Amino acid sequence: MSKIFWSPGLEQLEPYTPGEQPESKTLIKLNTNENPYPASPQALGLLKQYDFSDALRRYPDPESRELRRAIADKHKLTPEQVFVGNGSDEVLALSFYSFFRRREPLLFPDITYSFYPVYCQLFDIESRKIPLARDFSVQLQDYSAPAAGVIIPNPNAPTGRYLPLDEIEALLECQPQRVVIVDEAYIDFGGDSAITLINRYPNLLVIHTLSKSYALAGLRLGFAMGQKHLIQGLLRAKNSFNSYPIDAVAQRVATAAIRDTAWHADNCGKVIATRKRCEQTLAEIGFEVVPSQANFLLVKPPQPGAEAFNQALRKRDILVRYFNQPRISEYLRISIGTDAEMDQLIRNCKEILASQS
Amino acid sequence: MSKIFWSPGLEQLEPYTPGEQPESKTLIKLNTNENPYPASPQALGLLKQYDFSDALRRYPDPESRELRRAIADKHKLTPEQVFVGNGSDEVLALSFYSFFRRREPLLFPDITYSFYPVYCQLFDIESRKIPLARDFSVQLQDYSAPAAGVIIPNPNAPTGRYLPLDEIEALLECQPQRVVIVDEAYIDFGGDSAITLINRYPNLLVIHTLSKSYALAGLRLGFAMGQKHLIQGLLRAKNSFNSYPIDAVAQRVATAAIRDTAWHADNCGKVIATRKRCEQTLAEIGFEVVPSQANFLLVKPPQPGAEAFNQALRKRDILVRYFNQPRISEYLRISIGTDAEMDQLIRNCKEILASQS
Structure with a gap:
């Protein structure tokens, strides 16, 4: 049956x-x-102080404008360079759909976040795993083949290994016609973020989450940063899937958390x-x-x-x-x-x- | 560029x-x-009374067990017959992916929720619009053609017209090999829900939302009800897209709202x-x-x-x-x-x- x-x-x-x-x-x-x-007491305190009855009765802002402004302010970007989603897993899924559905395979390391091959199956994307070196470091020279794009966590998971920014730049230059996603879920614990490269590389998308360094895994909030044309691609997929992915409480709590630097x-x-x-x-x-x-x-x-x-x-x-x-x-x-x-x-x-x- | x-x-x-x-x-x-x-003061009150710091620090229950139990209790189902999502829009999107990607076209009325054709584009599903009668009533005889499935809001939106349960049954019998989704976003305002038909029709999926009759549009919570094999199909798609779609606050607030009958x-x-x-x-x-x-x-x-x-x-x-x-x-x-x-x-x-x- x-x-x-x-x-x-x-x-x-x-x-x-x-x-x-x-x-x-x-x-x-x-x-x-x-x-x-x-998490930040500024963020948690909102739940007690703010009267959510009207905010919950109505649909939330479908564009999460205040939250995107807070993220842009913190990272010296414009709000048009920021996309938010229901956890970075949703942001990743929509990114795979928006950028990687092509004839060539998507490239990622053989040891990496195990959700990547699942998104590939979901959206019928071929993939090729590029072996890490014996010490789990990334072998850059392997990323120049014709590809649908590249996705790499930095630091990598579950190895924790970090790639310095000059190597991220080399990777961006391997695939100038394709999107390179740097999944920086863990970057705040000691690495330099590739956000500073965004205005120079039109193919760079950087993804962050509130689940790790913001202590808000239970809130489900992730975001992508990149040049406006990449964010517009993501918005097109998002608005064809779910117009209002971020609830009214999460928008406010996340905004306060981001602002509590x-x-x-x-x-x-x-x-x-x-x-x-x-x-x-x-x-x-x-x-x-x-x-x-x-x-x-x-x-x-x-x-x-x-x-x-x-x-x-x-x-x-x-x-x-x-x-x-x-x-x-x-x-x-x-x-x-x-x-x-x-x-x-x-x-x-x-x-x-x-x-x- | x-x-x-x-x-x-x-x-x-x-x-x-x-x-x-x-x-x-x-x-x-x-x-x-x-x-x-x-919304229900029981639900809104939780935001003030409950200490969310630990719940927000951790990942939420990926299976939303308490919430699904509350929905099952209210509608005399088992939790295995309930699927929850980030708004009924997400539930709809995952349903289209799980059941309607077939060679035949999906059938729905020519005047209906305007997100349906968008999901079809997103997942490359063909569709055929079945004209409503002049008075906007549904013409049942048109739904027997070979199809990927049927989706129909009851009451319909934006007409408000309601189809009594015997006509829903006739529709289910038109397509015994295909899923028929009854999108009941507005059913609580005077109609009889098709939930009572679930145990008799293996092809019936009923979708509800907390956005209308629960006054929680800002919370983003929708759910699907159907026999276990349909819910398992949805879970497979959901767990390939986003493992934790419902945040820790929304799970608790929604559970309280459902229980406040x-x-x-x-x-x-x-x-x-x-x-x-x-x-x-x-x-x-x-x-x-x-x-x-x-x-x-x-x-x-x-x-x-x-x-x-x-x-x-x-x-x-x-x-x-x-x-x-x-x-x-x-x-x-x-x-x-x-x-x-x-x-x-x-x-x-x-x-x-x-x-x-």
Whole structure:
């Protein structure tokens, strides 16, 4: 019975699997790269102070003008260079539709955000995975082939490896006729953003999210920045899919969060300091640690293997992320929590290692 | 320069044009079928009472389990028969993708929600418009041709005309191998919902929204109900597009709104009473009024023509919706406001008519 009603091809889709969101409050949750601190009090305070009854009764601003203005102000762009969506996943999906449905394949690294191949299936886009080097660095010379475009996270996920801006420029020059998306979900934790290149490169689209450095994963807000002709392409797809993707509450909370630059700088500083401390300690107790500019670490436990280590942490109520896939099946991705959480993680790691010997 | 970066075909899309959302507070806004009353105090109160800092820091439940349970409870379904999305527009878009990408054309009435042909363009779906009768009623016999499926709003928009359930059943029987979507955005204002047919018809998908009868257009929440195999198809598309479409605030506010059945019944009763009174008064002063079971009226002013009448109302700070399209270009769609707003509308209509004679 069931599938006769589905569009042909729907059954072949292999949807994205998000990290687990357990309801338990006692777990130490280091599996989905959430920020360990509550969001800007300016943003959270709005929920209590503002009277939303009229804003919720009416349709929201379909163009999210105030929010786009706040983003433009912060990043020294114009509002016409900013596109907002219901999480950066929606922004990515609409970008794939708007720019990459071409005869040539889309290029991205072989280890990267696992939603990219899913969007390709959804919109019938061919793709080609370009292998990273052994140390997970990007091999730029491989990105010059005829292509529908390029998408690359910087820092990369789940490796945490960061590409400096001159290498991003080299990538933009590999594909002058095609859109190059730099997915900067983790850029605020130590990298230089490609936003400063936007006015020089008509093919550059930079994507950010409020889920990581703004501590608002629950709000679902992502945005793209690029020259006006790219934003207009995105608007065309968005207005053919969903006119009002950002609700009235999210528009206001996100605007306040973006404008609270002091909170943001302070939060990123704290996460970076914890990461550095943790990176060092894990290396000291025998982990191989991939250099990270993100709010997570990709690490290889000295023993008993990543999958078993993951299970052992799980038994101790600590959730990290294990990817059962080629090249990283011996690694764990650990999100940066509070100092107290990371202390507990490290104590437990030591105990697991001790129990092996 | 600009469009060389766009996917082929993007330029040909003709996006949906939403009704105007002016910032002015002095306008009487009867143009987008919003509810004139604030939403359930149980729902709005949550924003003040609940501490969202942890819920917003984390990713929301990707499956919106509590919300789906509330909807299932209210409509005597199981949660597996409920799909939620970021507004019913997103639910519609994903439904078109999941069920209607076939060789045959999708069928819908020639006067209907103007987003349907846009989704068809977006996903490369052919469509065929089936003319309504002169009185805007649906001609059932025309829906038996080989088709990708059928979509029909009930009550229809922008006509307001309602199809009784036996005619919906006849439509379901026209296309036993194809999905028939009944888009019930306006059903709570006087019609019988097709939800009661779900367990008997494996091809029926019913779509509802919180934008109209729940007074939460600003929250962006819509849902689909149907047998489990249809919901699973939708989930496959959704999880290939955006894993977390419903934010943590919207999940909680929507759940409270759905559970406040007393507020909902009372609100619908008030809107229906105002509509009936207004229907009668407009007919008395010479308007032709299409029978409506929705929260709006499609009316033909006796003079000086709909477009001029629309302009005259606009000058008097009253916004209604004029569609410059075949068959309804002599009509105006007027949303039902509060009694006071409708009194002002009627007083202004009388003055405009008097100024013509």
